Amino acid sequence: MPLYNEEESVRPLYAAIVQALGALGCDFEIVFVDDGSVDRTVAIADELARFDSRLKIVKFRRNYGQTPAMAAGIEHARGEILVTMDGDLQNDPADIGALLEKISEGYDIVVGWRYKRQDKLISRKIPSRIANWLIGKVTGVPIRDNGCSLKAFRADLIKQIPLYSEMHRFIPAMASIAGPRVAQIKVRHHARRYGQSKYGLSRIYKVLLDLMVIKTVATFASRPLRWFALLSLPLFVLSLAAFTHTLIALFGSTTEISLPIAGTGIIFLASACVLLCSGALAELAYSRGDVRDRDFLRLTQTVRGPQRGQ
Amino acid sequence: MTVQYLPQRLSIIVPVGSRRADLKALYAEYKAGVVQMGLPHEFVFVLDGQRPDAARALDDLLREGEEITVVHLTRPFGEAAALMAGFERSSGDAILTLPAYHQIDANDLRKLVGALESADVALGYRFPRAGNALERARRAAFHGMVKFVTGARYRDLGCGARALRRQVFEELDLYGDQHRFIPVLATRLGFRVTEVAVRQSPQDRQPRIYRPREYVHHMLDLVSIFFLVRFTKKPLRFFGMIGAITFSVGALLITYLGIERIAFDEQLADRPALLLAALLIVLGMQIFALGLLGELIIFTHARSLKDYRVEEVVQYPQAQDVDSDLSADGPQEEGQTSSRNSAMPHTAPPAVA
Numbered sequence: 001m002p003l004y005n006e007e008e009s010v011r012p013l014y015a016a017i018v019q020a021l022g023a024l025g026c027d028f029e030i031v032f033v034d035d036g037s038v039d040r041t042v043a044i045a046d047e048l049a050r051f052d053s054r055l056k057i058v059k060f061r062r063n064y065g066q067t068p069a070m071a072a073g074i075e076h077a078r079g080e081i082l083v084t085m086d087g088d089l090q091n092d093p094a095d096i097g098a099l100l101e102k103i104s105e106g107y108d109i110v111v112g113w114r115y116k117r118q119d120k121l122i123s124r125k126i127p128s129r130i131a132n133w134l135i136g137k138v139t140g141v142p143i144r145d146n147g148c149s150l151k152a153f154r155a156d157l158i159k160q161i162p163l164y165s166e167m168h169r170f171i172p173a174m175a176s177i178a179g180p181r182v183a184q185i186k187v188r189h190h191a192r193r194y195g196q197s198k199y200g201l202s203r204i205y206k207v208l209l210d211l212m213v214i215k216t217v218a219t220f221a222s223r224p225l226r227w228f229a230l231l232s233l234p235l236f237v238l239s240l241a242a243f244t245h246t247l248i249a250l251f252g253s254t255t256e257i258s259l260p261i262a263g264t265g266i267i268f269l270a271s272a273c274v275l276l277c278s279g280a281l282a283e284l285a286y287s288r289g290d291v292r293d294r295d296f297l298r299l300t301q302t303v304r305g306p307q308r309g310q
Numbered sequence: 311m312t313v314q315y316l317p318q319r320l321s322i323i324v325p326v327g328s329r330r331a332d333l334k335a336l337y338a339e340y341k342a343g344v345v346q347m348g349l350p351h352e353f354v355f356v357l358d359g360q361r362p363d364a365a366r367a368l369d370d371l372l373r374e375g376e377e378i379t380v381v382h383l384t385r386p387f388g389e390a391a392a393l394m395a396g397f398e399r400s401s402g403d404a405i406l407t408l409p410a411y412h413q414i415d416a417n418d419l420r421k422l423v424g425a426l427e428s429a430d431v432a433l434g435y436r437f438p439r440a441g442n443a444l445e446r447a448r449r450a451a452f453h454g455m456v457k458f459v460t461g462a463r464y465r466d467l468g469c470g471a472r473a474l475r476r477q478v479f480e481e482l483d484l485y486g487d488q489h490r491f492i493p494v495l496a497t498r499l500g501f502r503v504t505e506v507a508v509r510q511s512p513q514d515r516q517p518r519i520y521r522p523r524e525y526v527h528h529m530l531d532l533v534s535i536f537f538l539v540r541f542t543k544k545p546l547r548f549f550g551m552i553g554a555i556t557f558s559v560g561a562l563l564i565t566y567l568g569i570e571r572i573a574f575d576e577q578l579a580d581r582p583a584l585l586l587a588a589l590l591i592v593l594g595m596q597i598f599a600l601g602l603l604g605e606l607i608i609f610t611h612a613r614s615l616k617d618y619r620v621e622e623v624v625q626y627p628q629a630q631d632v633d634s635d636l637s638a639d640g641p642q643e644e645g646q647t648s649s650r651n652s653a654m655p656h657t658a659p660p661a662v663a
Contacts, residue, residue, distance in 0.1 A: 036500070049624055057624040061500030072620055162609055213546045217609045220602060228599065235592070260581055264588040271592035278599045285607040 020093040033073040036063035071163040091150040095187040099152035112150035112187035228279025232272035239268035320351040321402030325392035330410040333367040343416030353378040356396040359386035390484035409470030412513035422473040430501035432473040435466035437507040440515035549601025557594025563587035
């Protein structure tokens, strides 16, 4: 879980997690990612780690933001099931048990839904309502609360999902390219006890942009050439129309060839070719990359037969 | 004045490019400055391309029994590449890069190295600095542009004297002429950068004449850094925005033309504005496609192109009385337990209590 300047929260958080997981009786590790805190967060976490080898602290050299923190935590975690949560005590570790239960039912991702949210109505709740509705519509993953950090993932799946920029809010949406089985459950949500909230209204614009980027990339990613070809198709048609017009003018005994129309045809044709080439380039990038449909297919498939796939 | 931070060993890298002074005199000067620190040290000279006179001077030094390493590059790869080549041959835990010409007072080298105590990169800036009004305006313009691009103000990026911790060099991936932007790139990687005033060498005071080509090169370097810093993470945001604007201007124009054609029977065929609209639309699409391409590359390589740097991973070895590990719940937990304390794939060693 990412921590950034949460010196008061570290201890209670740690205690709550240990208590909650201890009650479940399973083996666990805790990964704190320190996102370049400037206060005593690290020192306190360090003290805790001294007494508990299950606690691992990943330190960043400077503040990178929540997504890289998430990504680093995921990278360094060794468990089979990963649970992410906020470092500010707004999530209740006691809910982890319910998340794990859902995972064991066969879901790949279980998302918490802050059922009774303890935040300001105007500045936090309403924008988030709208954003969630949009995200659900656009990505086709109808989750009521993307902003809730309390989520559980199967590790092999989440480790395959690219996380960069500010994608932590869209992890389920990102993951949707892998076609996982997503469930959501209600979780408790507490008002902030310590520290300052680090977000405001200004992020809405960023969220929308990110959303569009994710949608486009996720659409294009698996078959880039096809999509680029689709993009260039209208251009081909238009250039064809313009050329036909010119040819008719040429052979028909009308006055003269219209330069603007012939020129437009040439421009459209050239551009369509360049777009196709871009598509080929994208295909190359995809085939050399490490996000492949093949892996996702293997991770999320269910095999029915004499023995189960998991 | 004493040096507070003492590295175990200091490596001095001198990239020798087209601008160079008499290396023998220079070496003597630098050596005097370095010896003051009383540290074990090594000199690495990197000849960037064929530099016969410099090679001869260094050969002489070698013959005189000086302990220097000389690396010959077959063609000029650029100063930054030369620095990297020198770094590969060095073994010190602090690296001092020095210009191959008299630029700063060698007596101030220890100030630079001393500054590493509280920073990962210490840049020299020449102060007080000679130069007429024109020179000063040129420098101010350059650094102003750097500030615009990177958001940080540096005083003297042209100064070749820098002290860096070894780790910085290990993580930097320099090429071409990026040496001027080492502080920018290091800041991006999360290293602490500080600037240290050094006295200017008397030989550096004469005004230097830059050829126009050099200005062009500086500008191009700046542009490439600009893209590297600002847009490598979110190409679609940037290109998509430009593309969308271009596209919508073109679309508006074509709608206008279309309305005129239908409503007012204005012939499309003899309007050059049609060409403009078509060009704008097409341009918009292509810029967008470029951004998409960039985003796709990042998207598909996000896991190998990590955009964060981990300073260290702390995990204390298992204490004797950890109770919950004894209750192994099932087979799936075994891998977890065993790998937990062993595999630590990062360079920094785990702290031990």
